[in-house]
Amino acid sequence: MARVGMTEVAARAGVSVTTVSHVLSGRRPVAESTRTRVLQVIEQLGYQPDTLARGLRTRRTMTVGLLVPDLTNPFYPMVLRGLNDVLVPAGYHAIVCDTDGTREQELAFLREMATRRVDGMVIAPFQLTRKDLLSHAKAVPLVRLGDGPLDADLGDLVSSGGEDGMAQMVRYLLERGSRRVAYIGGPRHTGPSDRREAGFHRALAEAGRVAGDDLVIRGGFTRDAGREAAEVLLNRADRPDAIACANDLIAIGVLDAARKLDLSVPGDLAVTGYDDIDAASLVTPALTTVVNPAREVGRACGEALLRRLTADGAEPYREVVIANSIVRRDSA
Amino acid sequence: MARVGMTEVAARAGVSVTTVSHVLSGRRPVAESTRTRVLQVIEQLGYQPDTLARGLRTRRTMTVGLLVPDLTNPFYPMVLRGLNDVLVPAGYHAIVCDTDGTREQELAFLREMATRRVDGMVIAPFQLTRKDLLSHAKAVPLVRLGDGPLDADLGDLVSSGGEDGMAQMVRYLLERGSRRVAYIGGPRHTGPSDRREAGFHRALAEAGRVAGDDLVIRGGFTRDAGREAAEVLLNRADRPDAIACANDLIAIGVLDAARKLDLSVPGDLAVTGYDDIDAASLVTPALTTVVNPAREVGRACGEALLRRLTADGAEPYREVVIANSIVRRDSA
DNA sequence: TTGAAAGCGGTACCAG
DNA sequence: CTGGTACCGCTTTCAA
Numbered sequence: 231m232a233r234v235g236m237t238e239v240a241a242r243a244g245v246s247v248t249t250v251s252h253v254l255s256g257r258r259p260v261a262e263s264t265r266t267r268v269l270q271v272i273e274q275l276g277y278q279p280d281t282l283a284r285g286l287r288t289r290r291t292m293t294v295g296l297l298v299p300d301l302t303n304p305f306y307p308m309v310l311r312g313l314n315d316v317l318v319p320a321g322y323h324a325i326v327c328d329t330d331g332t333r334e335q336e337l338a339f340l341r342e343m344a345t346r347r348v349d350g351m352v353i354a355p356f357q358l359t360r361k362d363l364l365s366h367a368k369a370v371p372l373v374r375l376g377d378g379p380l381d382a383d384l385g386d387l388v389s390s391g392g393e394d395g396m397a398q399m400v401r402y403l404l405e406r407g408s409r410r411v412a413y414i415g416g417p418r419h420t421g422p423s424d425r426r427e428a429g430f431h432r433a434l435a436e437a438g439r440v441a442g443d444d445l446v447i448r449g450g451f452t453r454d455a456g457r458e459a460a461e462v463l464l465n466r467a468d469r470p471d472a473i474a475c476a477n478d479l480i481a482i483g484v485l486d487a488a489r490k491l492d493l494s495v496p497g498d499l500a501v502t503g504y505d506d507i508d509a510a511s512l513v514t515p516a517l518t519t520v521v522n523p524a525r526e527v528g529r530a531c532g533e534a535l536l537r538r539l540t541a542d543g544a545e546p547y548r549e550v551v552i553a554n555s556i557v558r559r560d561s562a
Numbered sequence: 563m564a565r566v567g568m569t570e571v572a573a574r575a576g577v578s579v580t581t582v583s584h585v586l587s588g589r590r591p592v593a594e595s596t597r598t599r600v601l602q603v604i605e606q607l608g609y610q611p612d613t614l615a616r617g618l619r620t621r622r623t624m625t626v627g628l629l630v631p632d633l634t635n636p637f638y639p640m641v642l643r644g645l646n647d648v649l650v651p652a653g654y655h656a657i658v659c660d661t662d663g664t665r666e667q668e669l670a671f672l673r674e675m676a677t678r679r680v681d682g683m684v685i686a687p688f689q690l691t692r693k694d695l696l697s698h699a700k701a702v703p704l705v706r707l708g709d710g711p712l713d714a715d716l717g718d719l720v721s722s723g724g725e726d727g728m729a730q731m732v733r734y735l736l737e738r739g740s741r742r743v744a745y746i747g748g749p750r751h752t753g754p755s756d757r758r759e760a761g762f763h764r765a766l767a768e769a770g771r772v773a774g775d776d777l778v779i780r781g782g783f784t785r786d787a788g789r790e791a792a793e794v795l796l797n798r799a800d801r802p803d804a805i806a807c808a809n810d811l812i813a814i815g816v817l818d819a820a821r822k823l824d825l826s827v828p829g830d831l832a833v834t835g836y837d838d839i840d841a842a843s844l845v846t847p848a849l850t851t852v853v854n855p856a857r858e859v860g861r862a863c864g865e866a867l868l869r870r871l872t873a874d875g876a877e878p879y880r881e882v883v884i885a886n887s888i889v890r891r892d893s894a
Numbered sequence: 895t896t897g898a899a900a901g902c903g904g905t906a907c908c909a910g
Numbered sequence: 911c912t913g914g915t916a917c918c919g920c921t922t923t924c925a926a
């Protein structure tokens with residue numbers, strides 16, 4: 231049951247491999263009669279072209295890399311769906327790299343993708359610096375996902391307006407009557423975290439307030455990290471009456487902490503998340519959060535990538551911002 | 563900034579490509595002095611071997627395919643983690659195919675993976691028949707994930723004992739005093755669903771009972787499907803006092819329905835899930851469920867695959883069952 | 895409308 | 911311990 235190659239197809243059809251290649255690619259006219267004959271043989275032999283060999287020659291692997299910090303965060307699987315929505319119909323497939331948010335793994339995956347000659351990458355980098363990305367960016371189209379810094383050299387950027395989304399949320403908290411609003415973010419210097427934190431500060435500033443450092447804690451983007459941060463915040467004498475979190479997982483952790491301390495939410499403490507993952511509406515109280523349309527974001531990434539991959543000339547750099555909005559539930 | 567190839571490295575190091583190849587692969591001794599010289603040039607030029615070209619020659623792509631019905635179901639991302647735990651250190655990477663549980667997509671991905679010459683696949687097939695898989699199984703090592711039928715021709719099987727797990731759960735329900743226990747499953751003829759359903763019937767039979775067809779409903783493995791099925795079940799005159807669900811998502815949907823009908827859980831209705839995804843402990847009441855150790859399952863898949871990929875001779879077919887257990891929370 | 899042959903970037907066999 | 915070279919399976923000039 232060895233695999234059949236083009237040579238065998240050609241032989242059986244009584245034509246040259248060149249012709250077989252062309253009926254497959256349609257890159258040059260082939261007489262209808264030979265065309266059908268070749269097609270028949272292909273069918274009969276169950277011939278399947280070898281993407282690798284083709285890629286070696288054409289320098290296109292039809293593969294893209296998706297690098298995410300934590301596939302366990304439901305946001306990212308949805309992004310992958312969106313990405314596939316646009317990439318798969320175009321013949322591309324994605325290799326998913328779950329880096330666990332560590333710098334070593336991010337770098338390792340980046341290198342791996344380079345040796346695999348992926349045609350492009352969409353990355354949600356956490357620890358990577360501009361310098362880390364630069365060399366890759368010039369080798370293959372890069373789409374950065376998340377609210378990183380703008381930087382044309384690093385390729386397209388698809389974000390969901392994290393700064394605005396968070397600002398909007400904080401404004402809502404203020405209007406609602408919260409007096410001391412705190413912020414729990416992700417790891418420092420990570421795009422999404424920084425941008426959202428900026429939104430937090432901006433909204434406060436616009437309202438003529440300032441959040442002291444004691445009201446901002448940064449940890450991980452996880453439930454545990456959220457709980458721990460909240461415990462610190464809530465055990466202080468002048469505890470906040472609202473906590474805006476950089477994502478839903480963190481907010482769920484805050485809910486855990488509040489429950490443990492017997493604080494009522496939103497009575498004693500208002501809590502807000504970010505992303506609107508499924509779990510946000512499952513917890514009690516249901517989370518008031520910023521909806522981050524993951525699938526749309528993924529689609530936008532795919533479109534951005536595709537644009538570059540199929541571009542004749544050099545496409546101009548783009549930043550795509552997907553609109554987001556607040557969904558009010560019970561936690562604030 | 564064109565990519566440098568082995569030829570250039572060889573030239574600059576004053577050796578043949580053969581030697582460069584061998585310092586890289588270590589497949590034959592190279593004088594220490596030349597070795598370091600070559601390594602230096604490689605470093606200096608930033609040479610990166612081309613996995614594709616290598617694969618074309620060696621017939622190994624160092625890539626495996628992971629085919630899942632719904633990456634949005636948190637169970638699968640965890641499986642991927644486990645898979646990567648063992649595959650990535652061995653140099654393999656996974657292409658993730660989210661098929662949405664449709665037969666067309668499952669077939670399409672299977673074909674795609676074949677043309678990409680993946681070295682192996684782990685699949686959680688939903689709609690695929692034995693026949694669909696057979697041709698692939700002889701072309702590349704296959705590991706089936708989930709509680710499908712045993713079938714040596716189709717490669718290894720990694721399951722988490724769905725039949726036993728469900729039987730255990732139903733037994734618990736019975737001991738607990740439930741008198742009419744119903745079952746909500748996934749799509750008919752899908753491995754996980756069928757096996758779990760078998761467990762349900764077995765436990766009932768052992769207790770000298772029989773579940774009429776009216777107590778078994780099959781839908782999708784989603785929250786919505788669960789809600790809909792529950793609505794049917796609960797609006798009947800003699801509604802069940804317990805519902806065992808084929809997964810947590812379904813159970814969460816049942817909870818939705820119960821809330822809408824003002825039924826108290828577990829007072830009026832006991833509800834149990836399966837998988838123990840994060841959300842299971844987030845909902846109110848927290849789900850009593852069967853823990854399906856996703857990461858372990860993923861690891862087992864990886865190990866099974868690796869065994870075949872690195873096997874000298876023909877490894878015997880294996881079935882690996884990962885032990886599972888019940889976690890009792892509030893819903894039953 | 896069709897073929898022949900030269901690669902793409904490596905590996906591996908056969909010599910030396 | 912090191913080279914030369916055929917070849918993996920396909921695409922793509924160049925020539926007919």
